[in-house]
Amino acid sequence: xSWYVLRRVGTSLITLFGATIVVFLGVRxxxxxxxxxxxxxxxxxAVLHAIRVRYGLDQPLPTQYVVWLGHALRGDLGTSPKTGxxxxxxxxxxxxxxxxxxxxxxxxxxxxxxxxxIVAAVRRGSLPDYLCSTAALGGLSVPHFWLGxxxxxxFAVHFPxxxxxxxxxxTDPAGxxxxxxxxxxxxxxxxxAVIMRQMRSAMxxxxxxxxxxxxRAKGMTEWKVVGVHALxxxxxxxxxxxxxxxxxxxxxxxITEQIFIIPGIGKLTLDSVFNRDYPSLQGVVLITATGxxxxxxxxxxxxxxxxxxxxxxxxxx
Amino acid sequence: MTATAAxxxxxxxxxxxxxxxxxxxxxxxxxxxxVVIAIAxxxxxxxxxxxxPDTVQPATILSAxxxxxxxLGTDDLGRDILSQIVFGARAxxxxxxxxxxxxxxxxxxxxxxxxxxxxxxxxxxxxxxDVVLSFPFLVIAVGLAAILGPSLLNEVIxxxxxxxPVFVRVVRGExxxxxxxxxxxxxxxxxxxxxxxxxxxxxxxxxxxLVVQATVAIPxxxxxxxxxxxxGLGEQPPTPSWGTMLSDAQQYIAQAPWFAVFPGLAIALTxxxxxxxxxxxxxxxxxxxxx
Numbered sequence: 001x002s003w004y005v006l007r008r009v010g011t012s013l014i015t016l017f018g019a020t021i022v023v024f025l026g027v028r029x030x031x032x033x034x035x036x037x038x039x040x041x042x043x044x045x046a047v048l049h050a051i052r053v054r055y056g057l058d059q060p061l062p063t064q065y066v067v068w069l070g071h072a073l074r075g076d077l078g079t080s081p082k083t084g085x086x087x088x089x090x091x092x093x094x095x096x097x098x099x100x101x102x103x104x105x106x107x108x109x110x111x112x113x114x115x116x117x118i119v120a121a122v123r124r125g126s127l128p129d130y131l132c133s134t135a136a137l138g139g140l141s142v143p144h145f146w147l148g149x150x151x152x153x154x155f156a157v158h159f160p161x162x163x164x165x166x167x168x169x170x171t172d173p174a175g176x177x178x179x180x181x182x183x184x185x186x187x188x189x190x191x192x193a194v195i196m197r198q199m200r201s202a203m204x205x206x207x208x209x210x211x212x213x214x215x216r217a218k219g220m221t222e223w224k225v226v227g228v229h230a231l232x233x234x235x236x237x238x239x240x241x242x243x244x245x246x247x248x249x250x251x252x253x254x255i256t257e258q259i260f261i262i263p264g265i266g267k268l269t270l271d272s273v274f275n276r277d278y279p280s281l282q283g284v285v286l287i288t289a290t291g292x293x294x295x296x297x298x299x300x301x302x303x304x305x306x307x308x309x310x311x312x313x314x315x316x317x
Numbered sequence: 318m319t320a321t322a323a324x325x326x327x328x329x330x331x332x333x334x335x336x337x338x339x340x341x342x343x344x345x346x347x348x349x350x351x352v353v354i355a356i357a358x359x360x361x362x363x364x365x366x367x368x369x370p371d372t373v374q375p376a377t378i379l380s381a382x383x384x385x386x387x388x389l390g391t392d393d394l395g396r397d398i399l400s401q402i403v404f405g406a407r408a409x410x411x412x413x414x415x416x417x418x419x420x421x422x423x424x425x426x427x428x429x430x431x432x433x434x435x436x437x438x439x440x441x442x443x444x445x446x447d448v449v450l451s452f453p454f455l456v457i458a459v460g461l462a463a464i465l466g467p468s469l470l471n472e473v474i475x476x477x478x479x480x481x482p483v484f485v486r487v488v489r490g491e492x493x494x495x496x497x498x499x500x501x502x503x504x505x506x507x508x509x510x511x512x513x514x515x516x517x518x519x520x521x522x523x524x525x526x527l528v529v530q531a532t533v534a535i536p537x538x539x540x541x542x543x544x545x546x547x548x549g550l551g552e553q554p555p556t557p558s559w560g561t562m563l564s565d566a567q568q569y570i571a572q573a574p575w576f577a578v579f580p581g582l583a584i585a586l587t588x589x590x591x592x593x594x595x596x597x598x599x600x601x602x603x604x605x606x607x608x
Contacts, residue, residue: 011444011447014444014447015444015447015448015451016451018444018445018447018448019448019451019452022448022449022452026460026464029464030463030464031463031464031466134344137344137589137592137593137596138585138589140588140592141536141585141586141588141589141592142585142588143540143543143544143581143584143585143588144544145543145544145547145563146563146577146580146581146584146585149563149566149567149570149577149581150577150578150581152570153570153571153574153577153578157570157571157574247450247452247453247454248453248454250453250455250456251453251454251455251456252455254453254455254456254459255455255544255547255548258548259567269456269459270459270548273459273460273463285452285456285460288452288453288456289451289452292450292451292452292453293451296451
């Protein structure tokens, strides 16, 4: 077990190291001179040279990378030329907003996806199964940004129940929830579909397993068979899938936050691209990749704890 | 004497059986029909569209559907929305299909090498794939589109790169299983060079999961392309695209909701068709992803 954990942590660190190189080189591949971006009003060569020296842009790329990585490891991701604020401070303010949005989306997805998946599996081939499966495919097919526009049209323009856009800090819980409701529904729709399909598939596997047949043969009630035995085993798969959906949630947050003007890291990503705010872009992409790698690691380790076959196979390799 | 009806001939070939199984699934058939219609609309756009999609008509700005001879209404410049959607199908489908094909073209050789040779090559490729996978699909696509600049070609490249890691994993997973099979070992023992083993014996057997994965990837790429156009990083005006239409429609959402509803419906119906078709194919081909 410890060998499997060490191996898995090792590969995650290598992946994270690779991600830092991609982030560093990727941001430098963006069109435009960062020195010009830092001084858009004054293009005097002497000023631009001074900026390059000050920010180390005159150094060779490997040197710039080592310096940047050293600072990043100490929590210093530079200063945004657009806002004048440290990138780390901006991220600390914005990450919780996206996390809240993702958590609300996840809650909606689990609250709808898990029961729908169970019903679809237990009533396989019936009308509820057909309806749930079709709705799930619909959820996967509807583009986030279009759904966002439709919800604004319905629940902010025609029936003004929710605000069309904007954000209220969590210090005002009611206002915060009102502003987060529509974005969370938009972000949760695709995830609901994924969870419903996974739940249905896992439940069908469980319901066909020998232990369920044994439980039924022993006279256990159907409620107990489904609710206790089949559900418990199916949830392991679903928990894993939910963990691996972090990337999908962040992808969705990029466009959802843009439509609803929510100041999270999704909107920061796009704003940084459009404003050529390289330090912020570097920081936000790095934090996203790190979050994804760590979430994957935690999911893998949790799953290996729950399913011994994984760690045995992993350790034997 | 009564005539007895001859029993329906059962298809003997594997292809015939697969076709029969597919046709027994109404959602899959509906999906296939939707895909065929979408492709036909894109190909025959000049003959289907009632108007030139670029013709600006100031007199009919934001006309409601079914008025002034415009079935789906007009946009903020008085252009016919139906014609824009019909021509927009070209950019959206081209992005989805070309990005998937380009992604496959890059990913298949990499996946074959990683799965067949294993060892350091597999480890190195797998680590690179892990790194790329650590960036969300849209972050890769937006980042690359920003680096390359806004155009249809760059949109295709950005979406293809974002698709590559998943394809590599699918191919690698399949090859890892296939290389242990007896017929592959027999080919190796008989002295077949690696190239022959890979191309003639292994590659054809990875096609089913790849086809299924491609039908999942195309709608993802279509939505990705719409997002890039929506953000101004994809196909540029005046070429019609569904994402650009939605972006333009956002500011008129209260006055002219149809301007936002119909292009989005086109995206949703197209991606739904591909998803239904892909689900049907996966069931019929009995593909279980081993990635």
